[in-house]
Amino acid sequence: MTELSLVIDGMLSGTGIRDAANGGYLEPQDVGLSEALVRKIGAWQSAYEDAHFHQYEDEARNEALDREGLEIVRAVRAELPKAEVGYFSSATLSEIKL
Template sequence: MNERSLIVDGMLSGTGIRDAKAGGYIDPNELGLSPNLAKRIAEWLLEYENAHYFQFVDKAKNQQLDREGIAITNHIREELPDAQVEYFSNVEMRKIAVI
């Protein structure tokens, strides 16, 4: 079995989901994610982009972005139960464990 390994991140110019094995970004629609989750990812990316342009100065907003990224990670895990899905915080520049 070829298990997918994915990383959720809010990197500029990304799609919100990286292929952890092959590298590069994956369109959420290509993964077969629900339209609601794909929309949620797109909205989160726009918020992340805005925070980036303001140099992540708003600590409360940064925490909210990471909470949403973790929630998205969990939803992807629900929709793709055979995939390994992790979360990378661009604010903190590190992986955050998602349980």
């Protein structure tokens, strides 16, 4: 059984980490991630919010944000090996599998 079921997403007004089992967002520092990864998630979330405010008009930027989001998934999985971690692209409104 997994300890946590998480989804990394850049949704506006989110924290970057959604609780897939119970709904809602979790604070990255509260799930046991390193300070470096917490900062990375915060910066990525902020960049994703900026893309949202520009209506996701820059496709190359959206793709770069999703690549970075998938890197974050890998990093979270490495730091929380018992967690199930997925990814949702806010730009395309779709789940992206690793």
